[in-house]
Amino acid sequence: MAAAASCSTSTRSTGSMVVAASRNSVTSFQRRGPRASGTDSGCSRLVSIAGTRPSVRNGQLLVSTGLPALDQLLGGGLAVGTVLLIEEDKYNIYSPLLFKYFLAEGIVTGHTLLVASAKEDPADILQELPAPLLDDNCKKECDEDICNHKTESNIKMKIAWRYQLLPKMEAISSSRFGHYYDVSKRIPQELIEASKWHGFFLPEKISSTLNLEPCSLNHGYIKLLQFIQNVIYEEGFDGSNPQKKQKNILRIGIQNLGSPLWGDDICWTENCDSNHSLTKFLYMLRGLLRSSLSACIITVPTHLIQNKAIIARVTNLSDTVVGLESFIGSEKETNPLYKDYHGLIHIRQIPQLNNLIYDVSDVKDLAFKLKRKLFTIEVRENF
Amino acid sequence: LRQVLVVGEIVDAPPLPCGGAGQWVVTPSEGVRRGTRRILEMLESLLALGGLVLLRDSVEWEGRSLLKALIKKSALCGEQVHILGCEVSEEEFREGFDSNINSRLVYHDLFRDPLNWSETGETLPGGPLEALRALCRRTDPGPVTIALDSLSWLLLHLPCTTLCQTLHTLSHQDSCHGDSSPGEQVHVLGLLHEELHGPGPLGVLSSLAQTEVTLSGAMGQASAHILYRRPQQRLTHQTQWFSILPDFSLELQGGPPLEPQPYPDPRVPSMDPTTHLTFNLRLSKKEREAKDSLTLPFQFSSEKQQALLCPGLGQATSHIFYEPDAYDDLDQEDPDDDLDV
Numbered sequence: 001m002a003a004a005a006s007c008s009t010s011t012r013s014t015g016s017m018v019v020a021a022s023r024n025s026v027t028s029f030q031r032r033g034p035r036a037s038g039t040d041s042g043c044s045r046l047v048s049i050a051g052t053r054p055s056v057r058n059g060q061l062l063v064s065t066g067l068p069a070l071d072q073l074l075g076g077g078l079a080v081g082t083v084l085l086i087e088e089d090k091y092n093i094y095s096p097l098l099f100k101y102f103l104a105e106g107i108v109t110g111h112t113l114l115v116a117s118a119k120e121d122p123a124d125i126l127q128e129l130p131a132p133l134l135d136d137n138c139k140k141e142c143d144e145d146i147c148n149h150k151t152e153s154n155i156k157m158k159i160a161w162r163y164q165l166l167p168k169m170e171a172i173s174s175s176r177f178g179h180y181y182d183v184s185k186r187i188p189q190e191l192i193e194a195s196k197w198h199g200f201f202l203p204e205k206i207s208s209t210l211n212l213e214p215c216s217l218n219h220g221y222i223k224l225l226q227f228i229q230n231v232i233y234e235e236g237f238d239g240s241n242p243q244k245k246q247k248n249i250l251r252i253g254i255q256n257l258g259s260p261l262w263g264d265d266i267c268w269t270e271n272c273d274s275n276h277s278l279t280k281f282l283y284m285l286r287g288l289l290r291s292s293l294s295a296c297i298i299t300v301p302t303h304l305i306q307n308k309a310i311i312a313r314v315t316n317l318s319d320t321v322v323g324l325e326s327f328i329g330s331e332k333e334t335n336p337l338y339k340d341y342h343g344l345i346h347i348r349q350i351p352q353l354n355n356l357i358y359d360v361s362d363v364k365d366l367a368f369k370l371k372r373k374l375f376t377i378e379v380r381e382n383f
Numbered sequence: 384l385r386q387v388l389v390v391g392e393i394v395d396a397p398p399l400p401c402g403g404a405g406q407w408v409v410t411p412s413e414g415v416r417r418g419t420r421r422i423l424e425m426l427e428s429l430l431a432l433g434g435l436v437l438l439r440d441s442v443e444w445e446g447r448s449l450l451k452a453l454i455k456k457s458a459l460c461g462e463q464v465h466i467l468g469c470e471v472s473e474e475e476f477r478e479g480f481d482s483n484i485n486s487r488l489v490y491h492d493l494f495r496d497p498l499n500w501s502e503t504g505e506t507l508p509g510g511p512l513e514a515l516r517a518l519c520r521r522t523d524p525g526p527v528t529i530a531l532d533s534l535s536w537l538l539l540h541l542p543c544t545t546l547c548q549t550l551h552t553l554s555h556q557d558s559c560h561g562d563s564s565p566g567e568q569v570h571v572l573g574l575l576h577e578e579l580h581g582p583g584p585l586g587v588l589s590s591l592a593q594t595e596v597t598l599s600g601a602m603g604q605a606s607a608h609i610l611y612r613r614p615q616q617r618l619t620h621q622t623q624w625f626s627i628l629p630d631f632s633l634e635l636q637g638g639p640p641l642e643p644q645p646y647p648d649p650r651v652p653s654m655d656p657t658t659h660l661t662f663n664l665r666l667s668k669k670e671r672e673a674k675d676s677l678t679l680p681f682q683f684s685s686e687k688q689q690a691l692l693c694p695g696l697g698q699a700t701s702h703i704f705y706e707p708d709a710y711d712d713l714d715q716e717d718p719d720d721d722l723d724v
């Protein structure tokens with residue numbers, strides 16, 4: 001009786017326990033997510049910063065360069081903490097476009113910008129950024145371009161039947177990483193005002209009447225490095241100030257580095273006193289970048305640098321190097337092989353980050369074309 | 384108010400057959416009208432972009448007269464003109480200008496006493512750099528033209544980066560005045576002697592310039608190859624043949640008188656290389672249809688699939704006929720049976 005009673009009580013208790021269990025939904029597996037209480041929000045959650053994604057190859061955090069085709073060539077994007085060096089084309093027509101794409105991508109994804117130039121006021125550079133294309137608009141633009149291509153290629157493909165299986169170069173990316181831009185339109189003013197940016201215009205920062213004693217590093221470069229360091233420290237991109245707000249990426253853009261407007265002599269003569277200014281600057285810049293959440297784009301007029309050894313050193317000191325060669329003014333302008341394109345694009349270097357092998361794409365013969373609205377990079381078809 | 388720029392047409396010299404007159408007849412008044420329109424267009428187009436206009440000359444084709452023609456044009460348009468004279472004396476520079484223009488020119492003389500040895504106080508203190516900086520700091524409103532005669536002299540006497548930075552500030556002065564209407568442009572005309580400098584300085588100054596004029600010529604006729612770098616637009620260039628009159632006005636020419644060249648005789652028919660071939664380069668309509676309807680070997684179409692799945696009639700009719708000859712051993716037994724293993 002007692003056993004039965006105890007049994008019944010135990011069943012009742014287990015029943016109540018079961019009821020209690022179903023009420024609390026307590027199991028040994030806890031789901032970590034937004035519902036979990038935010039006591040330790042920093043370490044238990046994955047760092048997910050807007051506009052970045054981890055690389056599928058080595059897990060490195062990547063940001064988009066603004067051109068999805070270029071992202072694909074660089075192995076998914078530009079790694080955070082690295083430098084992208086653009087070797088300018090001869091008349092500096094296309095390299096400012098890549099520079100502006102990078103900055104526009106920063107504005108659209110909400111990153112902080114730092115624009116440094118000795119030639120133009122950073123506020124003017126920001127006014128000239130291309131407007132982002134909304135998703136359905138950009139699909140329409142890309143589709144009509146692809147349609148134009150397809151009608152021609154159907155005729156040619158009859159003989160070259162194997163090439164139908166080759167993957168196309170256009171990158172189909174999700175709208176959160178890598179956006180399309182319309183070069184013929186300017187970015188809306190509201191987007192610029194909503195974004196956070198710092199500008200460094202060299203003539204304002206250095207007064208030319210000072211008699212500065214020569215030192216190993218150019219004064220313009222010293223000022224720029226100090227400026228970048230201040231921004232990184234004050235805004236907490238290197239983790240020094242514990243950030244209460246969401247982590248963000250700093251996108252740095254430096255235009256025409258190495259030109260005499262920065263006070264550098266390397267474009268002037270082969271052997272000059274300040275041969276090492278630019279290389280030292282790049283070395284220190286890379287140190288700053290590696291210890292902070294930032295990515296940098298630099299354009300250098302390498303066609304003006306007289307000493308080839310400096311070009312080689314500059315290339316080695318940067319992580320990713322992309323060279324632009326435009327056909328304007330050269331004999332290739334009239335060459336029928338190149339009639340569809342405006343220039344060639346050379347991927348000179350891709351970094352080996354935590355890897356033993358490079359992340360090189362299969363195609364090396366790349367050409368670019370600036371259409372009215374888009375800047376496209378294509379494999380040069382020569383069959 | 385400066386007008387919208389109209390770029391002059393590219394002048395094509397028509398090929399003159401040897402000893403003959405021109406192929407089209409142009410009435411004199413029409414020619415003058417067309418010529419004056421082109422004159423205005425060339426000088427206007429050189430000055431329209433603003434910024435730095437680089438005149439590259441050489442020993443054979445000197446550029447000072449073109450510089451003076453541009454100065455005269457600017458003065459007649461009512462702009463203030465400042466001249467930094469380093470290579471020739473002031474009297475020599477002012478020669479050829481009439482008094483109307485001479486009164487408008489503000490001449491800064493660096494030729495007579497560049498290092499201020501005479502200490503009379505007439506020369507500019509601080510040398511050329513201070514003179515340039517004073518021009519940068521000037522606050523008078525209105526369009527202004529600054530002529531540097533010559534940039535080569537300045538390059539040889541000033542540190543290069545300082546000169547580039549100062550030139551950049553000079554040519555972009557309108558942006559710091561707030562409103563940059565086209566009438567408030569600053570023109571900086573720089574005369575550069577190409578042969579004095581290496582590729583480095585020439586490349587750097589070309590990249591800084593908005594308009595670049597390279598003077599050359601043929602057969603006694605001067606030509607200017609002009610390169611326009613409009614911001615965010617494609618590069619345009621044109622070549623103009625011209626000559627400068629003694630009063631520093633520009634006259635455009637059609638081109639140098641050409642030497643009689645052997646003209647290809649159009650009556651001789653060119654050989655068609657596709658005749659008399661042993662292979663066929665063209666397809667007839669039937670052949671093209673046959674080619675289009677051909678299925679390519681490795682393409683897996685439905686017909687191929689059917690052919691593979693259902694064995695056709697053709698396969699049933701194949702037999703193998705074998706006739707043994709004297710050396711064949713048709714013994715079906717295993718020859719290894721004899722072995723005593």
